[in-house]
Structures are given as structure tokens and as C-alpha cells.
Amino acid sequence: MNSYKDKLRKITPYVPGEQSKDTDIVKINANENPYPPSPRAVEALKNFNTDALRFYPNANATLLKEALAKYYGVGVENVFVGNGSDDVLALAFQSFFCGREAIAYPDITYSFYPVWCELFHIPYKTYPLDEHFRVNVEDYREKNGGVVLPNPNAPTSLGEGEDFIRRLLDYNADSVVIIDEAYVDFGGYSSVALTKEYENLLVCGTFSKSRSLAGMRIGFAIGSAELIGVLEAVKNSYNSYTVDSLSIAMGIASVEDEAYFRTTVDKVIKTRTRVTNELRKRGFEVLDSQTNFIMATHDGYSMKELFEYLKAKKVFIRYFSLPRIEKYIRITIGTDDEMDRFLAEVKSFLEDKQ
Ligand code: PMP
Numbered sequence: 001m002n003s004y005k006d007k008l009r010k011i012t013p014y015v016p017g018e019q020s021k022d023t024d025i026v027k028i029n030a031n032e033n034p035y036p037p038s039p040r041a042v043e044a045l046k047n048f049n050t051d052a053l054r055f056y057p058n059a060n061a062t063l064l065k066e067a068l069a070k071y072y073g074v075g076v077e078n079v080f081v082g083n084g085s086d087d088v089l090a091l092a093f094q095s096f097f098c099g100r101e102a103i104a105y106p107d108i109t110y111s112f113y114p115v116w117c118e119l120f121h122i123p124y125k126t127y128p129l130d131e132h133f134r135v136n137v138e139d140y141r142e143k144n145g146g147v148v149l150p151n152p153n154a155p156t157s158l159g160e161g162e163d164f165i166r167r168l169l170d171y172n173a174d175s176v177v178i179i180d181e182a183y184v185d186f187g188g189y190s191s192v193a194l195t196k197e198y199e200n201l202l203v204c205g206t207f208s209k210s211r212s213l214a215g216m217r218i219g220f221a222i223g224s225a226e227l228i229g230v231l232e233a234v235k236n237s238y239n240s241y242t243v244d245s246l247s248i249a250m251g252i253a254s255v256e257d258e259a260y261f262r263t264t265v266d267k268v269i270k271t272r273t274r275v276t277n278e279l280r281k282r283g284f285e286v287l288d289s290q291t292n293f294i295m296a297t298h299d300g301y302s303m304k305e306l307f308e309y310l311k312a313k314k315v316f317i318r319y320f321s322l323p324r325i326e327k328y329i330r331i332t333i334g335t336d337d338e339m340d341r342f343l344a345e346v347k348s349f350l351e352d353k354q
Contacts, residue, residue, distance in 0.1 A: 014115045017318055026341050028332040029316040031154075031183070031293050033212035035267065035335070037250070038260040041213065044253035048246055057245040059236075064248045067255040068220055072192050077225040080232065081251075083242040085182055085206035085219030088231075090116050092202055092221065093148075095234045096176035097122045101145035103175075106135055108325055110154050110180065129156070129324075133287065133295075137164050141171045150180040152188040155320065155330045157289035159188035169198045176227065178202045183291035185210035185265055186272070192222050199224040202231075209292055210265050211254045218243065218251045268292050272333045278343050282350060293332045295325075298350075303329045306349055313345045 017030030036042070065079040072079075082088035093116045097103045102125040105113055109126075117124045127139035133156040140147055147168065152159030169177055181203055184190045195201050202223040208214035221231065235242060243251075254261070272294060276286045279296055286296045297303055307319035307329055318330040331342065 011118060012115070014112045018316055020316070022314065024314055026315040026334060026338045028334045028338060028342060029318045029330075030214075031209060031291070031332045032214050033209060033264065033268070033292065034333070034338060035212055035264040037212040037216075038254045038257040040253040040257040040260070041211075041250040044249045045246065048249055052245060055245075057241050057243060057248060059240045061243045061248050064218075064243065064251045064255075067252045068222075071255050072222055074192070074195065074222055075225070078195065078222055078228055080221040080223075080228045080235075081243050082219045082221075082235070083247075084208060084217040085180070085204050085221075086112060087217070087242055088204050088219040088221050089148075089178070089180060090120075091231055091234055091238070092176075092178055092204065093117070093122060094120055095230045096178070096202070096227070097146040099145040101143060103146040103148060104140055104142070104144040105148045106153065108133065108153070108156060108322075110150050110182075111320075113148055129153075133158055135160060135164070137167045137171070140168055144172070144175055146175045146178070147172050148178040148180065150182060151191070152183050152186075152290040154183065154291065155293070155295060155318070155325065155328075157183075157287050157291045157293055157295050159184075159290035161189045162191075162194075165189070165191050165194060169194065169201060173200065176200050176202060178204060180204045182206050182209055183293075185261075186269060186292045187290040195223050199226060202227050207251060207254060211261065212264065213250065213254060216247045216250055218247050268333050271336055271339055274336075275331070275333065275339050275343065279346070282346065293330055295328050295330055297328045301350070301353060303327055306346070309349045309352075310342070310345055313348075315342050315345050317342075 061081045064081050065076050068079045069076040082091060102123040104125055104127060107126040107128045130136055177200060179191045181190055191201065191203050195203055202221050204221045207218035272289055276294055279286050284296045284298045286294050304319055307317060310317055
């Protein structure tokens with residue numbers, strides 16, 4: 001029998017980090033920043049003229065683009081902004097991965113990529129990371145319909161340098177290469193300068209991690225005027241107003257507060273070094289992170305059990321029940337107090353298991 005149900009979309013969505021109403025939770029499971037946004041961004045919120053909300057936002061978010069163009073030393077025609085970098089990436093997939101050939105990305109990477117491929121009917125091929133979780137650039141010599149790669153990669157936390165990215169671009173002159181730099185500010189190599197040399201390179205960024213504005217949903221991309229023009233055309237064929245007026249105002253204020261940005265990023269990096277050392281002292285293997293999270297494992301202990309133990313103690317970290325990384329946990333770097341609570345619970349877990 002025919003039913004409307006046969007016509008409904010069947011899709012397996014991306015699963016974000018768990019949320020809770022409990023205020024006593026140490027929430028280090030979604031790579032959020034533990035520090036508040038820049039006081040200048042908070043000031044922009046307080047001074048915001050709410051009467052203006054009856055107007056649509058500027059469809060081009062011109063002022064925010066100008067602030068980003070100045071910050072990154074590129075032209076305003078080289079900047080695209082969107083409703084979080086998930087929005088920017090989803091639009092980029094629709095804009096640049098339109099051929100018949102499979103796009104290429106690593107087997108262990110941001111788990112939203114296969115979801116967008118499925119949603120937009122984009123064929124894809126994955127290349128395994130090596131045994132040290134590194135990307136083998138030679139894999140990406142094979143003909144493809146496009147390349148997408150987070151640098152640093154997630155959830156491995158490992159980053160690649162300029163030489164790697166140049167080789168990747170040289171091998172892929174006939175495809176668009178998207179570098180997802182969601183975590184780059186915490187110590188990675190940024191390819192933004194290469195967008196001036198390579199017209200087929202799109203670099204995506206976000207205000208959700210290093211700028212503590214995940215709740216405002218601000219993402220951006222930097223690339224040649226040609227790529228940005230196509231992104232704009234696709235966005236304007238879908239939703240002209242993806243960035244709201246308040247996000248524009250707070251985003252600009254955040255970009256203009258370099259001192260606060262540096263201070264908070266440096267604090268996260270310092271805490272990351274301390275937690276990495278503490279975990280290593282307790283026998284954990286911890287990958288050398290260039291992000292605001294760490295990937296860790298410990299021989300002889302189940303990381304799934306540790307994840308569940310911590311959850312019962314109200315410390316939320318992330319565990320992926322996926323091939324190759326099921327022996328690892330991913331821990332976002334929180335404040336020093338939060339990480340002390342995390343470390344104390346880890347210590348109790350290891351002692352309980354002795
Ligand atoms: N890219 C990567 C690699 C991420 O981990 C995330 C965060 N989940 C995003 C992009 C998207 O971040 P947002 O939409 O908050 O900008």
C-alpha cells in the first residue's frame with residue numbers, strides 16, 4: 001500500500017555532544033571554550049538597539065566581513081560568513097562538490113562530513129589515517145571530486161604544516177580543497193595566506209571555539225573571490241539572512257578585541273599542557289594536541305568504562321564507539337578548576353580498578 005511515509009526522507013543525523021540542565025556538570029564534551037566571550041562583545045550585546053530587530057539584518061553582513069577581512073589581511077570579496085561553520089561547510093559542500101567523482105577525506109575526521117554527503121547526495125571516499133593518526137598526503141593524489149580536511153584534525157587533535165598543505169593543493173589543482181580550521185587558533189598552522197596563491201582553496205573558521213561564541217552561531221570562510229561568489233549565490237538561493245543582526249554586532253566586537261582573544265587562547269593552551277602531563281604521569285597515552293581538546297587512551301583500562309564512570313560523577317567527556325578510536329576518549333580543555341575535578345575523578349577510577 002502507498003503511504004506518505006514512503007516519501008519521507010530517511011537519514012541518520014550528526015550527533016552533537018550531550019547537554020544537561022544540571023548546573024553542577026563539568027561539561028568538557030563539546031569543545032566549547034570555558035571562558036566567557038570578550039567583554040567588548042558583551043558590551044555590544046548590552047548596547048544593542050533592539051528597535052532595529054524589526055528590520056532584516058544586512059544580507060551581506062558587510063561590517064562583519066570587513067572586520068574579518070582586516071583581521072586576516074584579505075579583501076572583503078574574499079570573506080564569506082554564515083550561521084556557524086557547520087552552515088558554511090554545508091553550503092561549501094553544496095557549492096563545490098557537484099561533480100560525479102567521489103570527494104576525499106580521512107576515515108577518522110569530523111563526523112558531520114558523511115552526514116552532509118548523504119544529505120546532498122555527494123559520493124565520497126575515505127582514506128585511512130596511518131597508525132599514528134596522521135594523514136598521508138600521497139593518498140590525495142588520486143583523482144577526486146574535491147577534498148575536505150580539518151586542520152588540525154578532529155577528533156585526533158593533530159595538525160599538519162605548510163609543506164603538507166602545499167603538497168595537498170599541488171596534487172589537487174583540479175578540485176576545490178576545503179580546510180576546516182575550527183581549532184587552528186589553539187596552535188595549528190593556518191592556510192589563510194595560501195588562499196592568495198591557490199584559487200581553489202577555501203579555509204573555514206568559527207567563532208565557537210577560540211572566541212567563546214558557540215551560542216551566537218558565527219562561522220566564516222576565506223577564499224578567492226570566485227569561490228566566495230559561488231558560496232554567496234548558493235546561500236542566496238537558500239536563505240539570504242543566515243547571520244542575524246546581533247551576531248554581526250557581537251562578532252565584530254570580538255574580532256576587534258585581540259588582547260582578550262590572546263589571553264583566553266593562551267590560558268587554554270597552558271591548561272592543555274598541564275592536563276596532558278598529568279595524564280601521561282598516570283600512564284595515559286595522550287596525542288600532541290594543537291586544539292582545545294585532547295585524545296587519550298590507557299592500556300589495560302576500558303575508555304568506555306572511564307567515560308561512563310565520569311558521567312556518573314557528572315563529568316561529561318566524549319567517547320566515540322567507532323572503529324580505531326573506540327580505545328580513546330576526547331576531553332575538552334576546561335578551566336583549571338574543571339580539569340582538577342576531571343583529574344581527581346580519573347585518579348579515583350584508576351584506583352578503583354586496581
Ligand atoms: N568543524 C569541526 C572540525 C568541528 O569540530 C566543529 C564543531 N562541532 C565545527 C566545524 C562546527 O562548529 P560551529 O558550527 O559551531 O562553527
